[in-house]
Amino acid sequence: MFGQVFDKLDAYFGRAFLLSRLVPWLLCAVANVLLACLEFPAWRAYVSSLFVGIDTDRTVSLLMALLGVAVLAYVTSPLVQFTTAFLEAPRMPQWLSSIVGVTHALRCDALDAKERLWLVRSREADELPGVLAGLQADRIIGCRIGKLTQPKAIDLAAADIGKLLDARRILQPIGLAQIQAASAGLSKALRGNCADKTRFSGASDQAAAARLQGLLDTVRDTLIPYAKADAKQRDSRTVAERYQRFARELRAPTQLGNDAAALRSYCETRYGIDFDFFWPRFLLVAQKDAKLGEALASAKIQLDFSILALSLSTLTVGAWTVFLAFAGTSIGTVLAVVGLGPLVVYIWLAIVHVAYSGFADMVQSAIDLNRFQVLVMLRHPLPVSTDDEARCWAAAQGLTLFDQHRPNVAFRHPATP
Incomplete structure (x- = not known):
């Protein structure tokens, strides 16, 4: 039954949205409902009434709540990119990076x-x-x-x-x-x-x-x-x-920033590839290989799921902490938020780093085995040696990113029938 429902939802919304966007929001909604039940007796009675018997009103209320969560998940999809950029801290002020980067x-x-x-x-x-x-x-x-x-x-x-x-x-x-x-x-x-x-x-x-x-x-x-x-x-x-x-030379003030720098460094030091130039083009090429595309998509879903769960956990703990500081009445809610909240955030942060490591391993393996497909699609000749490979990527990146037309590269087009 659940599998059939999931297949239907997958057909309408896509697996990536369901697993990496909707599920974290559902978990966040459940956590907030439980905290509200601890804090507000009236809310606890209302939630209990929803599960006593089945009628049209209760069913409609639950469906509307799920629809609201789904809409919220869709609207806030960019939160994953925002959190990722925040955790990588590329534009962190120097004074702050000097403090938080000491540990790393x-x-x-x-x-x-x-x-x-x-x-x-x-x-x-x-x-x-x-x-x-x-x-x-x-x-x-x-x-x-x-x-x-x-x-x-x-x-x-x-x-x-x-x-x-x-x-x-x-x-x-x-x-x-x-x-x-x-x-x-x-x-x-x-x-x-x-x-x-x-x-x-x-x-x-x-x-x-x-x-x-x-x-x-x-x-x-x-x-x-x-x-x-x-x-x-x-x-x-x-x-x-x-x-x-860590990257070979550069350092970042956060762990996720160092993870991302290490992935970029892998491409640059091994093959002379600029990751920001290569990755979006490689994703388009990877879609032609069903197994490779599925593997990369699964790794990305796990990473996005953990990042969104971290974001929502942090927002939930922060919002409830502020509320309890001024209007809290339940000791149980305070213990749950103050005692378990930071631990939950820390666990999700650790999961983010583990998920990113798995994603980086998958990306590195995919690049090792399939990087030349990008040159093929760009009609660039394939390199004949390791030194020649660095020159090929430099020429492709110079033309695409910086409008550099030298050296002159003879394109290789597929044979016409």
Whole structure:
């Protein structure tokens, strides 16, 4: 039943309007009705009466209310663009951006420092095979002795390696310095004791030699592979996070502004594409691919839904706070607005950033795979190399945006039948 109703509404209004405009307004209307019921007993009685039995008047009232919400959602559609521009803060005054942008500048600096750290750790991981080679050489020296001369050294080495195993179990990073420190004790144990149990006849000596060999195997098969893989993975994730959240050079005073700048920077630094020139033309091209257009539309709907929900939540909390400050009478309403309101706004703000990250990932993938379709539709020749691609986009953007007719580009038109 609901699916049929939704299909009918989709046919009349479109899925984008229903999900990203109407649904947030319906949620906002329900929230305001609930707050009004807490604050005004008369309103609570009226709302209760609407759900007692079914008659024509009640049905008409509900339908008129839904129609009013739908009209309001349609009229206020530009609120999404306004909120997006406000959150990106492109024209924020310098004094205000200096205040609100400090946190994001510190986060960017922290990511830069983290990126440098894990780059060093990743390069250090390439030295771990040398540590293992040294231990293998120490084992040969110990086997030449053919006996256990320093059994206590085995216990000390086991304790050091056990600490690294504990760090691995809780997914802590293990660096070159830590493995070198633990290997120093193991090196001493290998030099002073034979790790080949076949050299011994006594059960206790065989157990000690096997234990020493097990420590070496642990370093070789467990700790060193983990340290290398962990360092490489953390380095890759830090670089990806850095360039997903911030542009290469520019900084914005808000998180959404940095998200948008990172998306623009992705196009400019990888391909030499001006995003503002490229994106509206790419959307027209993407409509020819049903699957690509559907994927981009779904990501945009999720983003617009979260932005509008954030806008309406903020307006609702602000309006009710002002009202309660001057004319509020219900403690329950005050607790709901003051206690839950900021939390709801914060949650929606976090959802906006998550939705924008998903949207940006989808856009980047679409650009990677389909960007040349824009040049094809503009009748520009396709590039033959990465350097040539930057020149092609510069020529297309210069002609379209700045009326630059040099260099002269020979257009390529589709063959006529």
